[in-house]
Amino acid sequence: MFQPKIKYVASGQYIVLKSEPLILQAILGTCVGVAIYDKKNRVGGLLHLLLPEPVSLNMANHPERYASTGMPLFIQALLDAGAKKESMRVVIAGGALVGPINEQDLALDIGGKTSEIVKNIVDQHQLDIEASETGGVFTCSLSMDLSKLKVKIEPSYDTKTCSKETVSVPDRKRVERSIDKILPIPQVALKVLRIIYNDTYCTQTIADEVKKDQVLSARTLRICNSAMFGLRHRIESLEDALVLLGRNRFIQMVLSAAVKNYFSQTDFGYSICKGGLYHHAVGTAIITEKIASGIGGSEASMAYVAGLMHDIGKVVLDQYMSSAYPYLYRQENNESMNMLEIERKTFGIDHSEIGALLAERWGLPDVYVDTIRFHHHPDQSKSGSNLSHVVYLADIIMSQFQAGLEIERIDLSQLTRSMETTGLHLSQFPSIVDLLPHQNLNSQED
Incomplete structure (x- = not known):
């Protein structure tokens, strides 16, 4: 038919x-x-x-x-x-x-x-x-x-009858063992992350490092020329990217290219549409950076990376969501539970915790591990920065106003507190929503 x-x-x-x-x-x-x-x-x-x-x-x-x-x-x-x-x-x-x-x-x-x-x-x-x-x-x-x-x-998702007994639900130990199957982050990307964190880097040095990884170089150029970022001029080389994009934007493209494959998922997992997890990650990264730049502070330079990596734990859990999602989403609707509560009840661990474990395994700087672990509960952050609060706000905006990428009910009890912590007022929320990048919104099918 x-x-x-x-x-x-x-x-x-x-x-x-x-x-x-x-x-x-x-x-x-x-x-x-x-x-x-x-x-x-x-x-x-x-x-x-x-x-x-x-x-x-x-x-x-x-x-x-x-x-x-x-x-x-x-x-x-x-x-x-x-x-x-x-x-x-x-x-x-x-x-x-x-x-x-x-x-x-x-x-x-x-x-x-x-x-x-x-x-x-x-x-x-x-x-x-x-x-x-x-x-x-x-x-x-x-x-x-x-x-x-x-x-x-x-x-927006399949509501067919499904019970916990009819799906394959792993226990916490099995989920944690799945971390071992995740390929390590490319060394070039890891080096870039550490350089950004230490704020001691030369753009040409980073470009030279990226060139050593031919796969990452090709992916970076594809990202630069994708509809997601809406660039007006086609970029043919890393040198072109450096000139046309500038240092910060070039680094963001490299990191976005480095993590893209991690966010590939099955037909039905956390995402409604193909590529949804990745587009959510990039959109959150862009909004996180814009909010951080607007409020100032030392977090601005790390904001894009923090937003990009916040849901990396879903990469591990997504393989189990494929069969369990009707049951889990029915719980989300009927029992008014947020996704973290459902994950802990079902798997014994949530994507924030397993994401932090993965980030530690990769050797990411502590501030990123902290943000990944507490991006749903920023008041529990131990990093001493506002980065978790900023990512939390960006995540809410992407989840509520770009709902076609993934389904996740976020606990919003800390919305007012997070806005106050970052020096914002609740009345400014619509203005923050307006930070949604237009080109990213129109690129779900990329």
Whole structure:
């Protein structure tokens, strides 16, 4: 039986097309998705909104991110494609709270505000709303089959019945032994990490070291030219990368290339889509660096690496998640447990702890080991820096506003505390969300 290809619509993006054998899909957490179709004129489209209104100068470049500016553009694109207002039908989904209902959610309610603006604009254009399922605290999928112009709102993962007895669940000792099967981090990458930590490095020296590893050199160039980083000029050599990117960006590319293979996963594990763990890691790294640079301090130089490596423990556990994920995610929904609690209950260890063990095995600097271990509980950090708090904030943003990469309910009880510790106020949270890199959001299929 023929299965139409699925095209993911990332945050801050819309796609409008004539009817064809293609499924448009958006995975929604706090973001809001809007599907509009016109069966009479055979036109449909899907919009994936990040925030209710612009909160920064970023709006000029990416107005489709925001409900107030993106909805008018989306409707006009449908009209330009041949749709008529009188025959348009609208479906709205997403807008989940940032976590279980509490005062900070009621104060932020980003999804609720986005949904409200969407509905106001729909009313202004006198369009008919066919269905609207917004709010809650869970991730959902909004999809449109363009061949039939049919829209569905479904859970974002398989909810088939599955019990612990029907899956292969290893004990803690077996999980810990799995660390031995993980290949060691390339020596060049390890040397780069230590040089950054000691803040005593010459870029050309690093480039010369990278050249000695032909595989890493090739991977670095592929990363530089990928859609994920959205560079305007094609980079042909490491020397070009140094000139065009500068020292810090070049080093980030090298490290991103070095860890990419570790984040490959099975069809169903922590990630909803292929490459999701890696894209989540890079997105978290970029946001961590931006937050750290904004607040200042010595952590800024180490922030990208800390964000990139924070979920490295999932590399070990992902092989077991393939068979266990329906059972684990049902626990996450029905028992309102966060992923760390579920991992400890199921495996006897969580990805933060096993990630720290792996980082120690690799000989990473202590500050990275500490951040990996405590990125979900930054108040327990023993490093004396705010790096764990910054990674925690970046992880929340990626998990809630780029939900199509992986499913993980994060304990949000420390959100306000972490923002205060880093000198930020809860009212600034939407501005931090707006730090999401546009090019990374549109690269899930790379």
